Amino acid sequence: MKEKIAIIGGGLSGSLLAICLAKRGAQVELFERRGDIRKGQADAGRSINLALSTRGIEALKRVGLAEQVLNDAIPMNGRMMHSVDGQLTYQAYGKEGQYINSVSRSLLNIKLLELADEFDNVKILFKQKCVDVDLNKNTAVLEDEHGVQTSITADIIFGSDGAFSAVRSEMQKTNRFTYSQTYENYGYKELEIVPGPDNSFQAEEHALHIWPRGEFMMIALPNPGGNFTCTLFLPYEGERSFDKLQTPQEIEAFFKQYFADAIPMMPNYVEDFMSNPTGSLATIRCNPWVYKKFALIGDAAHAVIPFYGQGMNCSFEDVKELDEIIEEHYPNWDNIFKKYQEARIKNANAIADLACKNFVEMRDLVGRPEFMRFKKIDNDLCAHYPEMYKSQYELVSFSKTSYKYAQDMGYKNEALIAHIMEHNLDTDIQNAAVIKPLIERFILN
Amino acid sequence: MKEKIAIIGGGLSGSLLAICLAKRGAQVELFERRGDIRKGQADAGRSINLALSTRGIEALKRVGLAEQVLNDAIPMNGRMMHSVDGQLTYQAYGKEGQYINSVSRSLLNIKLLELADEFDNVKILFKQKCVDVDLNKNTAVLEDEHGVQTSITADIIFGSDGAFSAVRSEMQKTNRFTYSQTYENYGYKELEIVPGPDNSFQAEEHALHIWPRGEFMMIALPNPGGNFTCTLFLPYEGERSFDKLQTPQEIEAFFKQYFADAIPMMPNYVEDFMSNPTGSLATIRCNPWVYKKFALIGDAAHAVIPFYGQGMNCSFEDVKELDEIIEEHYPNWDNIFKKYQEARIKNANAIADLACKNFVEMRDLVGRPEFMRFKKIDNDLCAHYPEMYKSQYELVSFSKTSYKYAQDMGYKNEALIAHIMEHNLDTDIQNAAVIKPLIERFILN
CATH class of the missing domain: 3.30.70 (Alpha-Beta Plaits)
Incomplete structure (x- = not known):
């Protein structure tokens, strides 16, 4: 790959994308609004730790960073609920060995930048704030801390500049750009x-x-x-x-x-x-994600609220799937961009929905007996019928199937569990003669 | 009312609002991007005629224009469907005497501007395009056809500048502004x-x-x-x-x-x-509609797709309800703005939903036998139980009840009609002993 590629935004998805493209030989320029986080110049106000799960790990494996990142992570095997009077209740996230990982956002970003910096064909520029792009001329205007503006041009430009993306702002002005920002x-x-x-x-x-x-x-x-x-x-x-x-x-x-x-x-x-x-707390959705030689990625394309712990994982999966599509369709960038948004938009919308739903689950339902009963059945089904039944949490956090699939299966799971609760079959979960036909009817149809 | 009030946008809602505020004694300045439509200077590309129904008529009555406008209108009593082979089928919109009115957009706008111009305390300025507003300083920047910019200030500023509102663009940059634009x-x-x-x-x-x-x-x-x-x-x-x-x-x-x-x-x-x-075709929703001394009204606040014929009617109802709230709460503008958006946002969202639903109804369902059966029952219920049953179309187009209420009642109507169809009671509609209990069960609960 010989293209000159500009990436606006050197956060988690931007720096991972820089590495993937650098490995393919592109001339990458990465522009970051903030100072160099490796010199302690990150600004405050961002969440300190994040939950890394399967999708994010898969993307990190692609650039050989997974093991190193997991070494510094703390596995979280489940939720510990604290009642008003201090009583503790525990719900496992999945089966034995299925856990999510608490990682430091800044440490992860540092590791990604360090790796990107090892490539001769990556140039990282800090304190460069994108103030304008020209979607028809492949240019972006960057402003440094002294207000000095530089106009850059590239063959391909990615906007990985987060929820308040300057690149997306310009795309919003194009015709038929569907866009929403919803604040809780x-x-x-x-x-x-x-x-x-x-x-x-x-x-x-x-x-x-x-x-x-x-x-x-x-x-x-x-x-x-x-x-x-x-x-x-x-x-x-x-x-x-x-x-x-x-x-x-x-x-x-x-x-x-x-x-x-x-x-x-x-x-x-x-x-x-x-x-x-x-x-x-905002959810941001848009469509399309690409325009001529520009593409959005990560939070710039899909800010989600944090209640499924999937914001970073979804962004990393964007990068991974884009890289796979490049593998297959390079050098046809029109096709790459088309396949990329076809693959990702529906899944970003699905995880945005699921995150909103999980907010209610976390703040309210987890403390209620009927929900605990629901979760118990859900977990029991996972444990006894691992080939036939996967919980939605498992599909989202511990699998590589699409978010959209996880969303669709969640509805089926709910119907099955509602049936089990209605007929008080809670204690019959191990009875395959009773349960297998139900799974077949509700889940595998 | 002694305030100086600027209205950005002299289309249908802006000019009606100017009249209402002028009648209260405000010093009104109305800024219109286009030339004076009375001199034939309107630009092309806007829909030529619109369907005026009860809500719009009620708002026009408030300024004494209803009769004059209806004199030039063409009543439309129902839908005439043309099949592929040219067969005609007719569905009445409501009962005898219930009809919507085809009116010319430009003629209506001219009448509103003429009336506004009769007030000494209204100043109308054409070819003044709003290019910026300062939400914290109560100012707006208008640019004329020669590119000359003027900054104006006012006690209160309304953005009635349509679906691509410049006022709303600025509000979108404030914190926690929920916004969506969705293109069909x-x-x-x-x-x-x-x-x-x-x-x-x-x-x-x-x-x-x-x-x-x-x-x-x-x-x-x-x-x-x-x-x-x-x-x-x-x-x-x-x-x-x-x-x-x-x-x-x-x-x-x-x-x-x-x-x-x-x-x-x-x-x-x-x-x-x-x-x-x-x-x-775009649907635009936002929340809030007010910020400090600024308020959005009409399409600037809620662009809807045209399939319920309610875009203009909803905008006129915005003006009417705002005027009623001013009547009650003047001079407390904070309270006026608060009550205004409380009253209107939920209703604008409801008619936006209904317009999307009606698109499917118009382009597809109206030609299908099962839908014709549905409509026949709906009309028969309206005709025989006028005190107990109102169709959703009637509630939207021929009543002053809120759009939200019409939306909610629509679901109940659908459940009732589904029951009637399921039990093949189509020919029993006149049998009150059978139907009244059903209406009570499905509608009046």
């Missing part, structure tokens, strides 16, 4: 559970912790340093909301009422709450 | 059925004509000059699509196959098809 009425605030003595974990290390409270929730993911990054998701307005938590007294009273068991592990929560920014 | 895979092309001898109508005058062809359709609305404005709705791509109609031969063959009965009335269809632009 919820904001989020990052807080911390600090390490115990000798950097020990003060709560179960190998779990994603959830404090489900119906209309709101807090979650916590473990970090290698023994601390947990907590995120409080709360409505902006209403009876229990960010609006009502303005003073230290209000914050303290709220936490004492709802997260009492976490307070001893969170010595700085009041100060953190007051000083940390409140983030917003 | 269909385009449209305007054509004409010419008048017969002595400006007579060559087809039934008092009907909206439809040539339903499943995946595409043509419609025609009568004009006072004896002609009909036809609109062909067709996919952009695919087997039968604009893509496949490039040459006069292809267009002719297509019309001969699908619209043979219309050809004798459309002497210029091939030339018109070749020279007229292909329009696109």
